[in-house]
Amino acid sequence: MHNEKAIQQKIESTLHSIDGIQRAEIRPFFSTRLIAQLDKSAKANWLQQWLAITTKPVFAVLALSFFVVMNIVAINTANHKKQAVQASSNATIQGFSEEYNLSVSTIYQ
16 A cells, blocks of 8 residues: 555656646757758868878879879870871872872972
8 A cells, every 4th residue: 555655656746747847949040050050060071081081192193193194195185186187188288289280390300
């Protein structure tokens, strides 16, 4: 009987503990501040990750190798285009001279 009374008192005290509960309210502009803080931490985290990646020697070697390869490709492409234009120009001049029977003749043969 004493045990039941103690249990009943605990139940009563638990139920009375929620009598003073009020609805939780947030401060004005809480969501704006929260979003700004999350954006700030996300940007800082991204910057830290980028710096961690780019300061490694492997990244520097990889980037340097990429630029060297791209320069070699660009130089080879420019040389091939120059040769193609030169061959086309020579063919055009040759065709023109053959069309009009222009040949270089000298008196010193």
